[in-house]
Amino acid sequence: MSGDDSLLFANDLSKKRAYMLAFHVLKLNAKCAVLTSNDCTKYPKVVEFDKILCDVPCSGDGTIRKQNSRFHNLEGKLITQEFELTKRIIA
Secondary structure, eight states, rough: OOOOOOOEEESSSSSSHHHHHHHHHHHTTOOSSEOOOSSSGGSSOOOOOOOOOOOOSSHHHHHHHOOGGGGGGGGGGHHHHHHHHHHHHHO
């Protein structure tokens, strides 16, 4: 990150992943960073950002490759729920 006026805001719902996120943010040498571990759909829509990188839930394709047993439990309802959550996150 460059520039003294930059603000990095990072969030992960999982506290375990948020810990790893903090580790990676430290490597960026950001002058100003905010890290949280909250449900991002609950944040008020009062702040605008220049850029957003969002790792949202998906069909589970990567998880299926890692945990083949989940493939048998994959249902259309689950995919629809993940899609709806993704829409709420990026809204």
